[in-house]
Amino acid sequence: MKKYNSIDIIKFIMAFAVIAAHTHPLEQNENELYSLVIRMAVPIFFLASGFFLAMKIQNAKDNNEDYIGQIKSYLIKIVKMYVIWSIIYFPLAIYGYILDGTSFPYAILLYIRGFFFIGEHYNSWPLWYLLSTIYALVFILLCYKKKISLKKIVFIGLCISIISFSLDSLATYNGQLPNLLLLLQKIVKYSISNGRILQGCIYIPLGIYIYIYIYIYSHAELRDFLKLKII
Numbered sequence: 755m756k757k758y759n760s761i762d763i764i765k766f767i768m769a770f771a772v773i774a775a776h777t778h779p780l781e782q783n784e785n786e787l788y789s790l791v792i793r794m795a796v797p798i799f800f801l802a803s804g805f806f807l808a809m810k811i812q813n814a815k816d817n818n819e820d821y822i823g824q825i826k827s828y829l830i831k832i833v834k835m836y837v838i839w840s841i842i843y844f845p846l847a848i849y850g851y852i853l854d855g856t857s858f859p860y861a862i863l864l865y866i867r868g869f870f871f872i873g874e875h876y877n878s879w880p881l882w883y884l885l886s887t888i889y890a891l892v893f894i895l896l897c898y899k900k901k902i903s904l905k906k907i908v909f910i911g912l913c914i915s916i917i918s919f920s921l922d923s924l925a926t927y928n929g930q931l932p933n934l935l936l937l938l939q940k941i942v943k944y945s946i947s948n949g950r951i952l953q954g955c956i957y958i959p960l961g962i963y964i965y966i967y968i969y970i971y972s973h974a975e976l977r978d979f980l981k982l983k984i985i
Contacts, residue, residue, distance in 0.1 A: 761802050771795035772880075796883065797957050803887060804961020811962070812969055822898055829891040836884040840869060843878035850876020871946045882950060890954030894962070904966060907959045915956035921949030 775792045807828055814821035847868070851861040853876070868875045873885030893914075897907045924939050925948040931939060942948065 758805070761805065764798060765802055768795040768798050772799075796953070799883070800887070800890075800954050800957030801961035801964065803954075804958035804963075805965045806961075807958070808962040808965035808969075812966065822895070825891060825895045825898060829888065829895060832884055832887050832891065836873075836881065836888060839881055839884065840878075843875060843881065846877045847875035867945070871951065873951060883954075886951050886954035887958065889951060890958040893955050894959060904959070904963055908956075908963050911956040911959040914952050918949035918952035918955075921946070921952075925949070 771792050772795045775795065807825070810824040810828070811821045813819075814824050847865060848861075851864070856864065865875065870885075873882030874880075890911075893911075894907065897910070902910075921942050924935065925942050927939070
């Protein structure tokens with residue numbers, strides 16, 4: 755299987771961007787370029803996840819193996835990571851509820867909501883990335899099982915991303931809203947908090963598409979057979 759060391763280098767650099775996003779080491783000197791680089795970090799990690807998943811899928815196809823199994827295997831791996839890290843962060847979640855003076859029954863409801871729909875609790879904000887990846891992989895797995903083409907998967911993911919960014923904007927909007935949008939804003943805030951949880955549904959399929967594009971165009975016989983069209 756071919757290695758892409760340049761992607762690993764970019765991921766290494768973007769890891770510092772993620773740290774910077776949460777710690778603001780250059781808060782007094784931040785500008786538009788700095789903010790743009792910081793905002794690119796999470797999408798790049800999602801794209802890289804999709805890219806390397808596509809390598810496994812294509813390698814399985816080339817060897818007549820179960821490529822659906824590759825997606826399931828990766829999904830199980832991410833679920834295990836999410837559960838393990840949630841257990842590690844659980845004491846912090848309890849501490850956060852104590853600080854807020856939350857009652858025990860309400861704390862249970864908040865934890866369930868955070869675990870399944872938001873991916874974060876007190877001081878455990880990075881876990882949303884894993885939960886978003888889980889939802890994206892479930893989405894991709896269902897599409898592959900339904901024999902939906904990759905182009906359509908990316909298109910559906912794009913539609914989901916529009917919903918995601920719209921929910922983000924709605925959740926953070928502080929101005930006057932019509933009653934219907936105000937009700938929707940409350941539903942979003944008290945359920946998924948914002949649209950961030952859906953972001954993996956566009957970037958991971960797009961990462962898969964990028965790899966397939968490179969794979970096809972690096973194999974002349976396959977490229978000619980498809981007449982320069984991507985599946």
